[in-house]
Amino acid sequence: xxxxxxxxxxxxxxxxxxxxxxxxxxxxxxxxxxxxxxxxxxxxxxxxxxxxxxxxxxxxxxxxxxxxxxxxxxxxxxxxxxxxxxxxxxxxxxxxxxxxxxxxxxxxxxxxxxxxxxxxxxxxxxxxxxxxxxxxxxxxxxxxxxxxxxxxxxxxxxxxxxxxxxxxxxxxxxxxxxxxxxxxxxxxxxxxxxxxxxxxxxxxxxxxxxxxxxxxxxxxxxxxxxxxxxxxxxxxxxxxxxxxxxxxxxxxxxxxxxxxxxxxxxxxxxxxxxxxxxxxxxxxxxxxxxxxxxxxxxxxxxxxxxxxxxxxxxxxxxxxxxxxxxxxxxxxxxxxxxxxxxxxxxxxxxxxxxxxxxxxxxxxxxxxxxxxxxxxxxxxxxxxxxxxxxxxxxxxxxxxxxxxxxxxxxxx
Amino acid sequence: xxxxxxxxxxxxxxxxxxxxxxxxxxxxxxxxxxxxxxxxxxxxxxxxxxxxxxxxxxxxxxxxxxxxxxxxxxxxxxxxxxxxxxxxxxxxxxxxxxxxxxxxxxxxxxxxxxxxxxxxxxxxxxxxxxxxxxxxxxxxxxxxxxxxxxxxxxxxxxxxxxxxxxxxxxxxxxxxxxxxxxxxxxxxxxxxxxxxxxxxxxxxxxxxxxxxxxxxxxxxxxxxxxxxxxxxxxxxxxxxxxxxxxxxxxxxxxxxxxxxxxxxxxxxxxxxxxxxxxxxxxxxxxxxxxxxxxxxxxxxxxxxxxxxxxxxxxxxxxxxxxxxxxxxxxxxxxxxxxxxxxxxxxxxxxxxxxxxxxxxxxxxxxxxxxxxxxxxxxxxxxxxxxxxxxxxxxxxxxxxxxxxxxxxxxxx
Numbered sequence: 001x002x003x004x005x006x007x008x009x010x011x012x013x014x015x016x017x018x019x020x021x022x023x024x025x026x027x028x029x030x031x032x033x034x035x036x037x038x039x040x041x042x043x044x045x046x047x048x049x050x051x052x053x054x055x056x057x058x059x060x061x062x063x064x065x066x067x068x069x070x071x072x073x074x075x076x077x078x079x080x081x082x083x084x085x086x087x088x089x090x091x092x093x094x095x096x097x098x099x100x101x102x103x104x105x106x107x108x109x110x111x112x113x114x115x116x117x118x119x120x121x122x123x124x125x126x127x128x129x130x131x132x133x134x135x136x137x138x139x140x141x142x143x144x145x146x147x148x149x150x151x152x153x154x155x156x157x158x159x160x161x162x163x164x165x166x167x168x169x170x171x172x173x174x175x176x177x178x179x180x181x182x183x184x185x186x187x188x189x190x191x192x193x194x195x196x197x198x199x200x201x202x203x204x205x206x207x208x209x210x211x212x213x214x215x216x217x218x219x220x221x222x223x224x225x226x227x228x229x230x231x232x233x234x235x236x237x238x239x240x241x242x243x244x245x246x247x248x249x250x251x252x253x254x255x256x257x258x259x260x261x262x263x264x265x266x267x268x269x270x271x272x273x274x275x276x277x278x279x280x281x282x283x284x285x286x287x288x289x290x291x292x293x294x295x296x297x298x299x300x301x302x303x304x305x306x307x308x309x310x311x312x313x314x315x316x317x318x319x320x321x322x323x324x325x326x327x328x329x330x331x332x333x334x335x336x337x338x339x340x341x342x343x344x345x346x347x348x349x350x351x352x353x354x355x356x357x358x359x360x361x362x363x364x365x366x367x368x369x370x371x372x373x374x375x376x377x378x379x380x381x382x383x384x385x386x387x388x389x390x391x392x393x394x395x396x397x398x399x400x401x402x403x404x405x406x407x408x409x410x411x412x
Numbered sequence: 413x414x415x416x417x418x419x420x421x422x423x424x425x426x427x428x429x430x431x432x433x434x435x436x437x438x439x440x441x442x443x444x445x446x447x448x449x450x451x452x453x454x455x456x457x458x459x460x461x462x463x464x465x466x467x468x469x470x471x472x473x474x475x476x477x478x479x480x481x482x483x484x485x486x487x488x489x490x491x492x493x494x495x496x497x498x499x500x501x502x503x504x505x506x507x508x509x510x511x512x513x514x515x516x517x518x519x520x521x522x523x524x525x526x527x528x529x530x531x532x533x534x535x536x537x538x539x540x541x542x543x544x545x546x547x548x549x550x551x552x553x554x555x556x557x558x559x560x561x562x563x564x565x566x567x568x569x570x571x572x573x574x575x576x577x578x579x580x581x582x583x584x585x586x587x588x589x590x591x592x593x594x595x596x597x598x599x600x601x602x603x604x605x606x607x608x609x610x611x612x613x614x615x616x617x618x619x620x621x622x623x624x625x626x627x628x629x630x631x632x633x634x635x636x637x638x639x640x641x642x643x644x645x646x647x648x649x650x651x652x653x654x655x656x657x658x659x660x661x662x663x664x665x666x667x668x669x670x671x672x673x674x675x676x677x678x679x680x681x682x683x684x685x686x687x688x689x690x691x692x693x694x695x696x697x698x699x700x701x702x703x704x705x706x707x708x709x710x711x712x713x714x715x716x717x718x719x720x721x722x723x724x725x726x727x728x729x730x731x732x733x734x735x736x737x738x739x740x741x742x743x744x745x746x747x748x749x750x751x752x753x754x755x756x757x758x759x760x761x762x763x764x765x766x767x768x769x770x771x772x773x774x775x776x777x778x779x780x781x782x783x784x785x786x787x788x789x790x791x792x793x794x795x796x797x798x799x800x801x802x803x804x805x806x807x808x809x810x811x812x813x814x815x816x817x818x819x820x821x822x823x824x
Binding site for chain 1: 454457484485486487490491492493574577578579581582583584585586588590591614615618619620621649650651703705706708709710712713714715716717719721796799800801807810811814816817818820821822823
């Protein structure tokens with residue numbers, strides 16, 4: 001009898017994580033090895049609670065459902081922030097999960113997520129090995145932050161980068177209209193890794209130097225240098241756009257931000273307000289017209305301007321995860337190995353999932369200019385292929401159509 | 413000898429104001445009455461400074477330039493905030509402008525803008541009449557706020573409404589992922605008129621009730637009622653999205669944004685917006701997960717998701733302005749008269765430009781629910797036709813291509 005498959009999603013939303021889910025579904029449908037694919041609602045917690053959706057049914061209802069799924073932002077299955085305890089701490093949790101797996105005749109479990117989700121994947125995989133279970137455990141990467149190790153980049157990043165660079169072009173057009181000096185500060189997501197902020201450099205073109213200044217969290221932020229940088233740029237460009245990471249810190253490691261820091265489940269500092277803090281600084285020290293813009297969650301959920309390359313890669317990472325487990329592999333995360341930048345070519349490989357959690361990939365310091373206020377051409381070469389191609393979104397009554405999520409909204 | 417035409421843009425940017433400029437250019441090219449069309453850079457100030465761009469040349473260079481112009485956000489010619497003094501205050505300013513008009517053999521002047529620009533248009537028109545000049549003066553409306561009188565709606569509003577409703581759908585998908593109650597407050601532009609905030613209602617569909625609560629500046633905002641509304645909605649929807657105008661005021665007329673201050677890294681007292689103020693309030697009074705999002709200037713400059721209907725109307729308003737002046741009319745603003753909502757039909761007419769400035773059109777109070785926390789179906793019927801249709805944007809290297817603006821950015 002063929003085995004079934006369970007898939008779940010976890011962590012923060014991206015525009016590409018449902019494309020990976022579509023990839024897993026397609027992979028199972030195309031596979032000789034597996035029968036049905038069930039989706040656990042709200043991550044690994046959905047397994048504990050036996051909250052499953054029959055995703056095979058989704059493909060039977062209408063093929064277009066899976067197409068809509070591929071282009072729908074955020075998580076079709078919902079998410080959770082639950083991190084598995086260690087096996088030593090709570091072996092009962094593991095027994096419970098694997099009992100449910102056995103009960104449902106599960107041959108493979110796929111977890112689509114970021115760093116914390118790969119931690120869970122690694123732990124489940126270690127437990128399976130420990131008890132000699134034949135159930136395959138695999139991770140599929142996603143995170144807009146692009147900070148996972150052992151993969152060239154992560155799904156979700158390309159779409160976020162495309163949104164950021166496109167928005168910066170539009171913001172630039174908006175800022176150039178007055179014959180008066182102005183400073184516009186755009187705060188971009190990325191607590192520890194500056195990849196998203198770095199992507200703003202792609203907005204520059206033959207008529208537009210904005211963003212003229214780019215500050216990443218990988219190097220210390222110096223307030224006096226910043227003010228000097230802005231003053232110098234106003235002389236050159238008049239209308240200055242500054243791209244700044246939410247996570248910029250001074251040389252002592254203190255965040256440049258407004259408000260108090262609180263802690264989330266995993267002990268991360270909750271940040272907001274680097275942009276606002278710099279806005280007030282420019283107002284006080286330079287006195288020109290200044291505005292700050294927080295791109296906020298639209299940078300991770302603007303499905304209508306996703307990168308085709310990003311969604312295609314996300315789908316393949318899901319499909320290959322199924323194929324690899326069907327061949328008997330377990331304990332891996334599918335990953336992207338770049339073979340060439342021009343032309344852009346890559347392979348899908350497997351990375352040891354136990355080597356991913358609790359590590360982070362930053363922007364190399366040599367890709368940041370010595371003045372700490374810009375990035376080098378390496379950044380452009382690296383990110384450019386990832387934002388290529390547009391997604392054909394269906395519009396109904398003037399608005400983008402995404403897949404229905406009544407199981408999350410409670411409306412039937 | 414055929415006369416020339418001058419056109420200028422003024423006020424705040426929209427996604428449609430360049431479409432009106434394209435309309436004026438097309439109108440002149442198609443007209444028997446006029447020869448060349450010159451664009452004044454930075455509004456009426458560009459006339460004083462004799463800063464002109466030969467826009468006819470733009471059409472000769474490449475037809476596609478005008479197509480790119482139509483879909484490019486913000487102002488190709490730049491803007492100004494200069495308001496003409498009254499004729500009594502400074503007749504010399506008027507003499508100067510009309511001397512330049514005569515010098516350049518100008519037969520008509522077109523000003524594309526909002527309330528203040530129509531004030532300037534009305535004054536120039538009154539002066540022309542006073543001195544018996546044959547130069548025709550006309551206004552072409554734009555404003556995302558949709559608050560101009562004597563027109564069914566204004567160009568720029570439909571595209572902003574489409575961006576807002578689309579973003580609200582994407583934000584809704586983002587907020588539904590966790591199995592935890594949450595409140596997301598989306599602050600939308602419109603200090604005195606709630607049209608843009610009202611447009612958020614279009615995001616609702618069969619699986620999504622968000623935004624569940626909508627607060628406009630036309631009616632007093634009551635903090636206690638708001639907290640009760642949110643508490644009630646959390647019970648129904650779990651994940652509540654609140655659309656709120658930046659201009660909400662209490663019953664005494666005090667802005668809700670005032671009063672909440674936090675300290676940033678540099679010790680400044682920061683005054684927060686309406687969204688942030690409500691975020692802190694929900695955190696304090698209800699204690700659930702809460703986030704605020706300011707849609708900010710992207711709602712007026714996101715050219716990649718403009719409304720086709722909006723850009724087409726904006727273009728026609730420019731074209732008709734030229735045709736009306738060619739027929740001898742002056743002292744008008746082109747305006748939209750809605751003939752039917754289903755199917756959507758309208759005429760382009762002329763409104764007396766002296767009756768427009770210093771008046772404002774608000775959302776009718778009877779289109780707001782008695783509880784002051786939602787809008788009626790009248791709003792949906794009114795706005796829905798205005799967001800229909802998508803604009804085919806050219807993408808190059810993964811990013812939207814807009815018309816070059818080297819004359820504004822200083823890069824050649």
